[in-house]
Amino acid sequence: MKRNFDVAVIGAGAVGCACALWNQDTGLDVALIDKSGPTDAASYGNAGIFSVTGFAPLNSPGLIRRLPKLMFDNDSPLSIDWVYALTHLPWMLKFLRACAPDKVAHITEQLANITNHVEAGFMPLAKRAGAEDLIKDIASIYIYSTKEYFEGDAASIESRRRLGADMDVIDQDEVHEMEPHLRAPVYKALRSNENKYIINPGEYIERLKKCFASDGGEFINAAAMSCSEQGDQVQVRIDDGSTLTCNKLVIAAGAHSKKIVGSGAEKLPLDTERGYHVVYHGAQSKLTRPVGWSSGGLYATPMETGLRIAGTVELAGLNKPPSPRRMEYIAGMANKMFDGLGEPDETWMGFRPTLPDSVPVIGLAPGKRNILLAFGHQHLGLTMSGITGRVIADLVQGRAPNFDISGYSPSRFG
Ligand SMILES: Cc1cc2nc3c(=O)[nH]c(=O)nc-3n(C[C@H](O)[C@H](O)[C@H](O)COP(=O)(O)OP(=O)(O)OC[C@H]3O[C@@H](n4cnc5c(N)ncnc54)[C@H](O)[C@@H]3O)c2cc1C
Numbered sequence: 001m002k003r004n005f006d007v008a009v010i011g012a013g014a015v016g017c018a019c020a021l022w023n024q025d026t027g028l029d030v031a032l033i034d035k036s037g038p039t040d041a042a043s044y045g046n047a048g049i050f051s052v053t054g055f056a057p058l059n060s061p062g063l064i065r066r067l068p069k070l071m072f073d074n075d076s077p078l079s080i081d082w083v084y085a086l087t088h089l090p091w092m093l094k095f096l097r098a099c100a101p102d103k104v105a106h107i108t109e110q111l112a113n114i115t116n117h118v119e120a121g122f123m124p125l126a127k128r129a130g131a132e133d134l135i136k137d138i139a140s141i142y143i144y145s146t147k148e149y150f151e152g153d154a155a156s157i158e159s160r161r162r163l164g165a166d167m168d169v170i171d172q173d174e175v176h177e178m179e180p181h182l183r184a185p186v187y188k189a190l191r192s193n194e195n196k197y198i199i200n201p202g203e204y205i206e207r208l209k210k211c212f213a214s215d216g217g218e219f220i221n222a223a224a225m226s227c228s229e230q231g232d233q234v235q236v237r238i239d240d241g242s243t244l245t246c247n248k249l250v251i252a253a254g255a256h257s258k259k260i261v262g263s264g265a266e267k268l269p270l271d272t273e274r275g276y277h278v279v280y281h282g283a284q285s286k287l288t289r290p291v292g293w294s295s296g297g298l299y300a301t302p303m304e305t306g307l308r309i310a311g312t313v314e315l316a317g318l319n320k321p322p323s324p325r326r327m328e329y330i331a332g333m334a335n336k337m338f339d340g341l342g343e344p345d346e347t348w349m350g351f352r353p354t355l356p357d358s359v360p361v362i363g364l365a366p367g368k369r370n371i372l373l374a375f376g377h378q379h380l381g382l383t384m385s386g387i388t389g390r391v392i393a394d395l396v397q398g399r400a401p402n403f404d405i406s407g408y409s410p411s412r413f414g
Contacts, residue, residue: 014382015252016253033236045277062152136199138197197289226262255352263371275350
């Protein structure tokens with residue numbers, strides 16, 4: 001195995017693969033390091049939506065108002081492990097502080113700024129990897145079952161529209177005409193006209209990896225443990241005790257990025273919003289497009305292999321096993337959304353990487369010269385993966401990206 005590279009990327013989820021491919025595109029010799037099974041990454045189990053309108057952060061003043069109900073109600077899209085919350089109080093407080101209206105407005109602008117460029121990062125990679133057949137170009141819809149839910153989102157809808165999101169409000173009849181199998185009550189729905197979706201996110205990642213390898217990239221099946229800058233190079237220690245060197249190292253290990261000792265990531269307030277999915281094989285014919293449901297905090301997506309119901313947020317860290325109660329909740333909501341689903345054929349839990357201000361870090365690690373960070377894409381990592389890779393490739397080349405990336409600086413946490 002080779003031991004010296006221009007660039008090494010740690011993590012082969014959507015973000016790491018995009019960083020590896022965009023750097024390879026500039027003619028560099030790139031290594032991509034990952035040891036996980038194919039279903040371990042958040043990039044495998046998401047709802048598949050390439051969401052150019054979804055740049056509303058979880059942080060919101062409304063969330064604070066609803067928090068007591070959300071926390072003590074088992075039938076809730078948000079679940080918090082209290083022991084975990086109390087032992088991770090600084091992160092929780094930072095997250096709650098970012099729910100203030102001025103902060104939410106700033107976060108929404110930062111997310112909109114990068115979302116404006118996601119097509120330019122994503123589509124060339126999909127084309128290069130021969131994955132365009134996995135992309136379905138169809139508007140998604142997001143339903144509100146009551147006036148209260150709809151009005152609770154009014155400020156977010158308004159600010160996203162102001163920032164360019166192409167969304168229109170449709171009524172119950174139109175929703176049922178589009179999706180006759182949907183049983184969830186509809187008061188109003190938002191249609192996002194420019195969204196697309198990936199019918200098999202796991203296969204999409206596999207195609208990116210195959211393309212990387214067939215274009216001469218080195219895939220290293222190992223876990224990276226630590227790294228250190230040595231002169232103009234970075235040394236990476238991997239779990240078999242060996243080391244490799246590179247001129248630039250990119251940390252794109254999603255919610256696990258903090259574990260890579262010496263990278264600078266360990267000092268950032270990265271945590272995880274755990275999310276779940278259930279799949280009903282053969283039931284994808286119940287929908288023609290992804291449909292979100294605000295009451296459940298989830299999306300139903302007609303995937304290649306079945307109907308996937310994905311979403312919810314659980315704050316419980318990286319170590320606890322998946323919660324059967326969360327699975328039951330999401331399966332229960334699925335059965336309220338559609339008739340005749342019964343028991344799911346597959347269940348899954350994954351780790352969204354989340355910083356308390358819901359904005360990713362993309363840039364040089366604080367105090368480092370050759371280590372770049374690319375993680376924290378929370379609910380939008382599939383969508384933002386391509387553009388993140390493109391920005392990282394620019395930074396490796398010493399070029400300024402074609403939009404302002406100062407808001408994603410890892411140094412913003414001090
Ligand atoms: C239920 C759910 C629904 C979602 N729906 C959507 C959606 O519809 N649209 C959207 O845009 N986003 C969605 N997301 C968010 C999106 O999936 C994530 O933001 C995105 O996948 C994060 O990508 P990533 O590459 O940063 O991390 P990951 O996909 O988690 O990949 C990280 C990789 O790093 C590897 N790794 C970790 N530690 C090491 C190490 N030490 N050495 C080597 N490798 C390591 C892991 O094995 C893993 O493969 C959803 C997420 C969830 C959970």
